[in-house]
Amino acid sequence: MHGKRQCRLLFAAGGLALASLCAGSLASGEERRLTGFMLTSTSFKDGGMMPGKAAAGLPCGLKGPNISPQLGWSNPPAGTKSFAIVEYSEEGGAGLGTWMNDYSHGVGDVNLVVYGIPASVTSLTEGELSKPSPNYVGGKNRFGQTNWRGMCAPPGASAPHHYLFKMFATDLDPKALPPGLTHPELVKRLEGHALDAAVIVGLYTNP
Amino acid sequence: MIVERHFKQLLVASGLMLASSYMVFTAHAAEAPTGFNVTSSTFTDGGMMPARTAYTKAANFPNCVGQNVSPQLSWSKPYPGVKSFAVVMFDLEDIQNDTDLVAYGIPAAVTSFAEGEFSKPSDKFVGGRGSRGDATWRGMCPPPGTAPHHYAFIVRGTDLDPKELPPGLTSAELDARLRGHLRGTAAIVGVFVRPQ
Numbered sequence: 533m534h535g536k537r538q539c540r541l542l543f544a545a546g547g548l549a550l551a552s553l554c555a556g557s558l559a560s561g562e563e564r565r566l567t568g569f570m571l572t573s574t575s576f577k578d579g580g581m582m583p584g585k586a587a588a589g590l591p592c593g594l595k596g597p598n599i600s601p602q603l604g605w606s607n608p609p610a611g612t613k614s615f616a617i618v619e620y621s622e623e624g625g626a627g628l629g630t631w632m633n634d635y636s637h638g639v640g641d642v643n644l645v646v647y648g649i650p651a652s653v654t655s656l657t658e659g660e661l662s663k664p665s666p667n668y669v670g671g672k673n674r675f676g677q678t679n680w681r682g683m684c685a686p687p688g689a690s691a692p693h694h695y696l697f698k699m700f701a702t703d704l705d706p707k708a709l710p711p712g713l714t715h716p717e718l719v720k721r722l723e724g725h726a727l728d729a730a731v732i733v734g735l736y737t738n739p
Numbered sequence: 740m741i742v743e744r745h746f747k748q749l750l751v752a753s754g755l756m757l758a759s760s761y762m763v764f765t766a767h768a769a770e771a772p773t774g775f776n777v778t779s780s781t782f783t784d785g786g787m788m789p790a791r792t793a794y795t796k797a798a799n800f801p802n803c804v805g806q807n808v809s810p811q812l813s814w815s816k817p818y819p820g821v822k823s824f825a826v827v828m829f830d831l832e833d834i835q836n837d838t839d840l841v842a843y844g845i846p847a848a849v850t851s852f853a854e855g856e857f858s859k860p861s862d863k864f865v866g867g868r869g870s871r872g873d874a875t876w877r878g879m880c881p882p883p884g885t886a887p888h889h890y891a892f893i894v895r896g897t898d899l900d901p902k903e904l905p906p907g908l909t910s911a912e913l914d915a916r917l918r919g920h921l922r923g924t925a926a927i928v929g930v931f932v933r934p935q
Binding site: 568569570578579580607622623691693694696698700722726728729730731733735 | 774775776784785786816831832833834884885886888889891893924925926927928930
């Protein structure tokens with residue numbers, strides 16, 4: 533228990549770099565869990581189907597108007613100064629790695645990379661991620677786009693794909709990171725600054 | 740003859756056009772059609788995993804509430820050309836993707852694992868190395884009073900012979916070895932929170 537608490541303190545204080553020391557000594561068999569940090573959506577239920585209006589539309593051959601889902605969050609860890617969100621699909625790119633020379637699990641087919649969301653912001657309305665907003669700094673998704681790029685499952689993708697929304701609470705000032713970072717670049721910049729993460733998962737299949 | 744040759748040229752040309760328009764489509768689509776999917780009789784996709792799948796309680800693991808029984812998994816409709824499968828399970832909320840299972844070298848003929856089958860060594864898979872050093876299933880063990888976490892089970896088809904990869908690879912090492920050898924990915928996500 534003592535070791536666990538030390539890990540928590542280290543984690544809160546130093547973030548990823550120190551946390552990885554803890555990870556190396558996870559003899560307790562327990563997982564690092566800091567808060568009740570949670571990510572939710574009024575547009576879809578966790579583990580449920582996402583609405584068609586969130587899909588990418590043309591050029592995917594879909595009718596979706598590319599309206600980003602509503603997202604809300606609560607109980608971020610103490611010391612949070614900004615949030616970052618990535619959204620990706622493990623199944624995307626047919627899981628073939630053809631697009632993804634840098635493919636690794638937890639990266640997949642990246643549809644959204646945003647950050648610099650001030651700690652005072654606790655939700656984003658439907659469509660807010662579909663266009664530039666003072667509430668976030670746009671990174672670069674797999675397609676070089678700086679905001680929401682909806683699901684693009686082609687007809688015949690009979691198994692629903694999983695769209696993983698991962699929000700990081702960080703100790704970085706909202707203006708600390710330059711615009712246009714890719715997902716791997718963002719992950720690198722968050723080293724030592726990510727305090728905790730929260731996840732919500734949506735499903736989508738092209739009807 | 741001339742007409743026939745012209746016709747052949749037309750065929751070739753239209754075939755190329757069709758092929759290129761398909762490539763454009765797939766290039767944009769990024770998610771090629773496949774029915775490849777993974778299911779579990781132990782939990783529903785997006786649903787709560789039962790306590791028995793969590794790690795076993797012991798003197799030094801007071802917060803663990805389970806029996807370390809790995810969940811049942813089945814998959815179907817893999818891509819053509821798959822010679823082996825790889826299965827990893829990791830905590831999506833964890834900043835470093837804390838990994839509880841790394842298994843690969845699963846022969847293409849194998850399409851399911853019974854409950855508990857990943858909990859012990861077997862000739863159906865080659866054990867890698869999870870975040871806590873285990874070659875087999877290492878169930879969840881969260882402390883009390885924390886939010887539910889999502890655990891992603893990722894099944895990947897590969898064109899590698901089942902004996903190709905050495906045992907003991909970490910998830911990151913496995914990713915590197917699978918580069919250029921992936922033949923489709925399927926996922927199922929379970930949720931777990933320590934019962935109060």
